[in-house]
Amino acid sequence: MKTWKILSPKSMAVEERPESVQTATQAKVKVTNALLTPFDLRVYRGTIKPGYPIVPCRFAVGVVSEAGEGCLSVEKNTRVYMRDLIPCGECNHCIADRSEQCRRMLAAGTDCEGFLRDFAVAEESNLCPLPPSVSDTDALFVGIVSLCEEVIDRLDVPKGTHVAVFGAGEVGNILCQLLIYHQAVPILIDTDEERLAVAASCGIYYTFKADETLAENISRITGGHMAACSVYIGYGSLPVDAPYEVTSIGGTVVYTGFGFATAKAALKTALDRRLTLTTITNDYSNYAAAINLLVNKAVNLAPLKIETFPVAQAEELFAERAEELAGGKNVRCCVLNLM
Template identity: 55%
Template sequence: MKVWKLLSPKVIAEEERPDSIASPTQAKVKIAKVLIAYPEIRAYTGAAGIRYPRVPGMYAIGVVVEAGEGCVKVEKNTRVFLDGVAPCGECAECKKGNKDGCLSPQIAGINKDGFLRDFIVAEEADLSPLPPSVSDDCALYTGLISLCEDIAGTLDAAKGTHVAVIGAGETGNILAQLLIYHQAVPILIDSDEERLAAAAACGVYYTLKADENLLAGVSEITGGRMAEGCVYTSFNGLSPDLPFDLAAPCGKVIYAGMEFAEMSVHLKKALDKKLTVTGVTGDCPQSAAAINLLVNKAVDLAPFLAEETDASDIPALFAAKAALLEKENRTRPSILNMI
């Protein structure tokens, strides 16, 4: 098989690797599409602080071309989502048998090789079969939906609870839609009106621009109580202190994303308000549940399906996206077609 790997920041090289099935519970998958989003570009530029060489690509879908004789849920031609996150198997929690509580989950493209390749041999346990009603492009978002479900579960917001969601990128937008699905009341916040408008078109009712009127806006929507839950999504460019201003006393604040930037906050504000502060990193993916949400059309992914590109010049694609990120401090996801 062919892989594209980062040798160092901004240097991508092709490499041939052997690709035969080594155990009966493995399957060989032809990679069809890979999501190129923030983590991939951060790995490319060196901002993610990963160890090189590394094959990028956190989320991908493909088709099984060969299944080992011990495989029970996939066979030749099964369309699958590839789970990019797996427990390490070596930490104290894993050794106790609590793999969902793994302390150093292995994340594709970050601390293990990812999916930017033509074929992969994977354990069947890391493959999630896709029903026909879920399109390839939507299926690429299974991992992010799983992360957002994890956040919603940690919030455990009762019906009608106001939740401030800071950052209207992919995670914030999808989370706001899922909170509505779970009957909470999200207030989506960003400095970028285009992103807020995209979320509004997906049915997110309350969107607020992060400006000098923000606190007054949240106060008005919540009848002066402020938000009982508050989620700060990684890399949104807004102050990580914002949740402490927007949260109601005794509220819950969650910092969420597949990775975190270095952050400093004024803890006194959180202590004075007796806030509960925690982090969610989506490290025990519930792909089957996420795929079920796609089947039920619980989220509208239209804003994230616009950019599709072929794999003819992968180094040029990464270079162009990195340049855009440097210029605008934002990047939009691209769907890379590998076939």
């Protein structure tokens, strides 16, 4: 059974190895589709350094091919989303059966093996059955939807609240769509006009290219109050302190995404404005709620034009796209088909 591995930065190989169910509560899953994200490309390039060798791809869907006799929620042929955050199983919360409070969630593709492989064996509790109305491509975004919901829960904004979002890639785009679903008013900011145009076609009405008129524009939209809170998506093209001047006094800035680049922030504005700075990344995720949001079409992924490639092209795609990303190009997520 084929497994793709990153051996060291920019070096990838395919190996054959067996995968078999070891306990009654495990299931073996035929991975059908995996998402190739900029996050995976950073692991490939070594910008994010996992313990190599590592199987990449954090997000995947598949079909159960064999279920242990103790499995209750999945059986042979159940279509599933594979949890991208796996409780460590070792901390005091995990041992006390409160794995949702795990202190050290392991992210697939960096902290533990990702899903670019023909088959994966997983504990049943790490598999989320998918309703037929959610397509495989949409289901690949369950982890991102879930992360965005965590951010919105933390913001806890009343209806009509303006939220400035820095970064119009897939995470920022989906976050804005969910903010609209929750009746908040997102203002999406990026340096890339193409991403902003995609966001506009997803129904996000306030999109701004970051420039010297940004604070003035946000002041105008908010009647001078500025954004009640801001969200900055990790590895963005804007400075990490860009949210401070557009966030209102006493507001909150949440840093989120799948990892952060090393960066320096000028804190004076944040301190003068008494902002609360916080982070949400790799927190416990409510996957069931995320799947439900996709069933309810709270997010429209069609304008993102997610392309699909056969997995045979994986090595080539990693190499090409990692170069494009390093060259500052807007690299979108794509699907690798393992069927």
